[in-house]
Amino acid sequence: MKNVNLATENFSSGKRNYFLDFKRAVNDNRYLCITRSDEQHDGSYKRSTVVVFEQDFHFLIAAMSSLFHSAVYLSQDNLPVADVIRLKGLRVKKGIKSWDPGLRPREKFIAVGSSHMTDAELIAMLIGSGRKDMSAVDLAENILRAVGGRLDVLATQSHRSLSSFSGVGLAKSSAILAALELGRRMCAV
Template sequence: MKNCNLATENFSSGRRNYFLDFKRAVNDNRYLSITRSDELDDGSYKRSSVVVFEQDFHFLISAMSSLFHSAVYLHQDNFSVADLVHLRTHGANKGIKSWDVNLRPREKFIALGGEQMSNAELIAMLIGSGHSDVSAVDLAANVLKAVGGRLDLLAAEDHKSLSRFKGIGIAKSSAILAALELGRRMCSV
């Protein structure tokens, strides 16, 4: 069985061609393949590719958003890198409310459904908020990272172990554990 293209886009600039392919692998994982193809003088092509798996899309989007945000200030007179760092750490709201509406977990859930969301985004909806340094999505990603991304191991955690994360107390740990318990019960019916 071969990997399946779900969606594709391409564009060219001079002797360079770019291909963005959203694919499904034979193991049913979905990923984005970004390929650049350069036409060489002899008529052949040199290709280079990057692959990003679906569970890492939110990291890619976050990184691109941060990059574009930084690029906005590149050509402003008398605006230094130190000014940008200060703006990002003190003057900018890092919360989910500051995100593009289409990237916010609740709005994304309504528009696309839960199937299109990462585990971190779904858990972020349960916990509701992060803390001053971390969004709810990043906080949820940190919790998942601690259990190797495995929901079965997360379900085995208790309130005390979840509360070791800054920003998670008894209410948020209860929401996470209750949702996982409901999922367990649904699977045992």
């Protein structure tokens, strides 16, 4: 028995063709098959395919949502840098609660799990809130940038060094250091 097409969509852009097929496998699992077909100089076609099974659709949707959210700011080619920064600033001033639910750290953690989150998003969950002009995620990114993105270096920081970041006090630095200590203890077992 052959895999059955349940629904299909396609579109083209120049010499590229895209096919999106929702299929049912012989074992009755359903999946999305995304194929890109590029016409070569000799008239032949080169195909690339990605398959995503139905149980992983929520990962794909969360990843696409996050990608598109980020792309809004990165693809502002025709805007001066100051305007892009201003647009991003508007998002920050509204806070994480104004973000699409799939992008909020806590909701993302529940929906897709910790393995699909950045270190900054996980640290943002520990610190809880940012500042008026900076989200908890942006604050966590600043902290990580200061330690070269290395969690082992972050774990060696003192309350004083973490509290040097505006928006981080003893409570937030304690939460970060406590979580890193638990991770260290778990690895030591």
